[in-house]
Amino acid sequence: MKLDLNVDVHHLTRVEGHGSIRIRVQNGDIKEAAWEVIETPRYFEVMLKGKKWDAAAVLTARICGICSIGHTLASLRATENAFGITIPEAAKKLRILAKHGETLQSHYLHLFFLAAPDFLGLPSALPLIESNPEVVAIAARLKGLANNMCDLIAGRTTHPVSIQVGGMSHKPSRRELLALRDELLRSVEDVAATIALFKTLTIPDFTRETEFVALKGVKEYPFIGGDLVSTDGIVKKENEYRAMTNEFCVEHSTSKWCKLSRNSFAVGALARVNNNYKLLHKEAQKLAEELGLKPVNHNPFMNNIAQLVECVHCTYDSVKLIDELVKMPQDEPIRVKVEPKAGIGVGAVEVPRGILYHEYEYDNNGRVVKANCIIPTTQNHANIWDDMHELVKVNLVKGMTDAKMELLCSMLVRAYDPCISCSVH
Amino acid sequence: MKYLSIEPARPKVAVFDFTDCEGCELQLINKEETLVDFLKAIEVVNFREAISNPSEDYDIAFVEGSISRADEIDRLLTIRKKAKVLVAFGTCACFGGVHKLKNVHTTYEANKEVYGDMPKDTMPVRSVGEIVQVDFSIPGCPVSKAEIERIVQHLIWDVTYQYPVYPVCFECRQRFTICRFDLGELCLGPVSAAGCNAPCPAGGMGCWGCRGVAEAPNFVEYFELCKRHGYSKEEVLERMNFFGGFAEVTGVK
Numbered sequence: 001m002k003l004d005l006n007v008d009v010h011h012l013t014r015v016e017g018h019g020s021i022r023i024r025v026q027n028g029d030i031k032e033a034a035w036e037v038i039e040t041p042r043y044f045e046v047m048l049k050g051k052k053w054d055a056a057a058v059l060t061a062r063i064c065g066i067c068s069i070g071h072t073l074a075s076l077r078a079t080e081n082a083f084g085i086t087i088p089e090a091a092k093k094l095r096i097l098a099k100h101g102e103t104l105q106s107h108y109l110h111l112f113f114l115a116a117p118d119f120l121g122l123p124s125a126l127p128l129i130e131s132n133p134e135v136v137a138i139a140a141r142l143k144g145l146a147n148n149m150c151d152l153i154a155g156r157t158t159h160p161v162s163i164q165v166g167g168m169s170h171k172p173s174r175r176e177l178l179a180l181r182d183e184l185l186r187s188v189e190d191v192a193a194t195i196a197l198f199k200t201l202t203i204p205d206f207t208r209e210t211e212f213v214a215l216k217g218v219k220e221y222p223f224i225g226g227d228l229v230s231t232d233g234i235v236k237k238e239n240e241y242r243a244m245t246n247e248f249c250v251e252h253s254t255s256k257w258c259k260l261s262r263n264s265f266a267v268g269a270l271a272r273v274n275n276n277y278k279l280l281h282k283e284a285q286k287l288a289e290e291l292g293l294k295p296v297n298h299n300p301f302m303n304n305i306a307q308l309v310e311c312v313h314c315t316y317d318s319v320k321l322i323d324e325l326v327k328m329p330q331d332e333p334i335r336v337k338v339e340p341k342a343g344i345g346v347g348a349v350e351v352p353r354g355i356l357y358h359e360y361e362y363d364n365n366g367r368v369v370k371a372n373c374i375i376p377t378t379q380n381h382a383n384i385w386d387d388m389h390e391l392v393k394v395n396l397v398k399g400m401t402d403a404k405m406e407l408l409c410s411m412l413v414r415a416y417d418p419c420i421s422c423s424v425h
Numbered sequence: 426m427k428y429l430s431i432e433p434a435r436p437k438v439a440v441f442d443f444t445d446c447e448g449c450e451l452q453l454i455n456k457e458e459t460l461v462d463f464l465k466a467i468e469v470v471n472f473r474e475a476i477s478n479p480s481e482d483y484d485i486a487f488v489e490g491s492i493s494r495a496d497e498i499d500r501l502l503t504i505r506k507k508a509k510v511l512v513a514f515g516t517c518a519c520f521g522g523v524h525k526l527k528n529v530h531t532t533y534e535a536n537k538e539v540y541g542d543m544p545k546d547t548m549p550v551r552s553v554g555e556i557v558q559v560d561f562s563i564p565g566c567p568v569s570k571a572e573i574e575r576i577v578q579h580l581i582w583d584v585t586y587q588y589p590v591y592p593v594c595f596e597c598r599q600r601f602t603i604c605r606f607d608l609g610e611l612c613l614g615p616v617s618a619a620g621c622n623a624p625c626p627a628g629g630m631g632c633w634g635c636r637g638v639a640e641a642p643n644f645v646e647y648f649e650l651c652k653r654h655g656y657s658k659e660e661v662l663e664r665m666n667f668f669g670g671f672a673e674v675t676g677v678k
Contacts, residue, residue, distance in 0.1 A: 013477040040443065040493055041539070042493075043538070045538060046535045047523065049530075052663075059526075062446050062522070064448070065447045065450070068446070117477070123476055123477035124472075124475055124476030124478070125475070126469065126476060140461065147456075155627070156625075158452060158455075161625045162629050164629070164630065169628065169629025249540050249543040254545050421445065
């Protein structure tokens with residue numbers, strides 16, 4: 001057995017934002033197995049104070065460059081709930097379609113560009129341009145389709161413009177929607193090739209039992225609003241989110257931390273699949289079964305597989321949404337009039353990395369008095385920390401070298417697809 | 426990849442991020458139809474979000490984000506020393522971006538509101554150009570990938586890049602987008618710098634001026650136009666202050 005380990009990863013690569021790994025083992029004792037968040041804080045809750053209702057989503061989209069559509073949707077839902085606004089059916093469908101576009105682009109970005117190089121023993125996806133151009137072409141096509149989908153529905157992939165308080169400000173034409181439908185169906189072939197590729201990769205064999213939190217789907221796999229649920233059996237209303245997150249400050253991190261029934265819990269694709277497995281599209285369920293993903297799965301590395309399963313779900317669900325949208329009358333309203341009033345509203349949305357909450361208190365003039373945002377990665381930090389400790393413990397017995405341990409721990413953090421800038425907003 | 430029998434330079438490019446959302450970096454790996462050619466035209470040697478084997482030997486540094494911590498200043502000074510060309514990449518780097526909205530509060534107030542009794546290290550937000558000399562600025566929140574491609578082509582062939590001198594309105598007309606003012610909305614399009622292809626008005630939102638001021642804007646006429654449509658000067662200034670690109674007009678630094 002190897003008795004000493006020293007791992008220092010300053011600014012972990014292929015993740016969004018700045019985090020570091022530090023591991024010290026002396027004489028077989030784990031002195032430290034730390035996941036440190038050193039991202040610069042931006043104080044978005046402070047920036048929001050005094051802002052008018054129509055600026056809140058434009059501002060909070062800037063919390064994140066990857067999941068800005070998710071932030072926009074959570075922000076709008078908080079504002080709409082505060083004002084007591086119900087948006088039209090067509091807008092609801094368009095919003096979920098935009099959400100699917102974002103989930104697809106984010107998951108494909110993570111699977112191909114951030115996670116896959118680890119499994120292939122590469123420092124980045126760039127060498128694949130020469131060695132495996134067909135894989136790069138598939139990745140580019142899939143991510144490109146997802147981005148085009150965001151552009152079409154949300155007006156832009158990063159920092160959307162067409163999703164606004166009261167509904168949507170732009171509706172794609174029937175022809176554009178049907179063209180997107182064709183593209184989605186055509187992409188199934190590329191998705192199949194991606195699945196074949198991921199089937200050849202070896203997912204590290206590691207489990208640590210933990211609690212998984214997600215939105216609670218009723219009839220459909222959940223993305224926007226509804227009750228909150230955990231695999232330990234806790235159920236809360238959307239506006240009771242603070243009791244679900246119990247956010248607190250820690251000395252060693254510029255992101256806050258969260259806890260629920262145990263020392264830590266996890267959110268994200270795996271948490272969604274674990275809590276809502278039966279609501280996945282049947283094709284996605286079939287894939288999950290083929291890849292050995294059954295609820296409740298406690299291997300954090302399986303989050304990558306859960307992302308792939310969600311890509312299948314979102315692809316088929318998008319086709320279904322488009323079918324429903326084109327059946328609606330052309331003049332179906334997509335936005336209602338907004339009448340600001342004093343009140344408090346919460347918006348919970350499942351973004352690629354897990355459940356996201358925005359809460360705003362408005363005054364009579366529709367200006368923000370107080371704001372709170374709780375980000376998925378904030379909820380995952382403690383779980384990453386606990387996983388890393390356990391991962392070091394079990395692999396220490398196997399006599400793993402510093403270099404191998406460094407790679408494995410980096411892969412663990414990447415498996416969560418952390419959005420560190422988001423978590424330190 | 427020869428062009429007219431000339432082998433172009435393949436500049437070593439490094440990408441660095443500071444206080445920000447990393448959305449502009451993400452734009453670099455978007456626009457998939459030209460992504461492979463783009464990555465072949467340059468040599469990406471340092472890009473934490475995408476690659477794990479960084480090099481400290483680079484020609485062009487794309488610097489993203491605003492500056493709000495002492496360690497960021499040190500890191501930026503080092504990058505400035507090593508880079509032949511330093512590009513302020515995105516609205517945060519160019520003007521400080523939305524982060525400057527924090528500056529109306531003291532760092533004590535900001536910390537108290539967010540972290541309670543466990544304050545974190547922070548200082549008033551500054552743009553990259555307020556700390557080091559910037560050779561080139563690419564504004565936008567996020568930056569436009571099409572524009573980056575044009576600019577990188579110019580850098581590779583060592584040809585001076587000329588930004589569009591016209592305002593966003595011009596690009597709206599080119600796209601046949603209905604004027605947001607005519608639809609009853611405030612828009613900074615008449616006085617904001619173009620080059621983004623005006624995606625916001627086309628998507629149903631008036632311009633918020635993320636690329637800063639257009640060349641030679643007529644502010645007197647613009648404020649009159651806003652007034653005619655029922656917007657007060659305060660309201661317009663509030664929007665101009667949002668991305669920090671209108672600091673000379675709003676007076677807010």
